[in-house]
Amino acid sequence: MKRDYSKVFAACKTIRREYKDVVDEFTKGRHCSLRQLTDKEFGDLEMLLKEMTGRVRPGNSQRQKMFAIATKMKWGKDARERNQAIDDWLMKQKYGKPLMQLTLDELNRSLYIFETKVYKDYLKGLNK
Incomplete structure (x- = not known):
């Protein structure tokens, strides 16, 4: 090993x-x-x-996935701008909280919406 x-x-x-x-x-x-x-x-x-x-926080993999998707969609030039863009999007959603304040359940639901709606709409826009 x-x-x-x-x-x-x-x-x-x-x-x-x-x-x-x-x-x-x-x-x-x-x-x-x-x-x-x-x-x-x-x-x-x-x-x-x-x-x-305490480095392993519940929801880290979901947050990383959300950052990866935001990167693919070119949300922001760097990590700080990307984080702000994700937080802005999340504030407009059902829970009205920034990324780091979401509970695990809220995070899972938000990620599902982010993947299935936002990212898919982005991909559809590229194909036009």
Whole structure:
């Protein structure tokens, strides 16, 4: 298994702890280096750090999909403009909330509308 140490270092920086201290605490003093961990231990440590940093937010995949569709439709020149365009569209919809404030259920429904109506209308406009 190929290991990506950069994720561990980034997570440790986020929680403001030295990676050696995290490894030492995780292994209860058996190891102090990432190289000494077994593949299973390394995977478990990555999962633990992911939970500690809170990086996995419900709805991230839906948000990413919405951004990808907006990119295909050329909404904005950069990520900031694209985010603003998505928020503007969402504010006109049923829930009247920006992207990051939608619940998971609201996000799923909004994404469905975005895919089936907005994107399809965009594609139809290209074929004219």
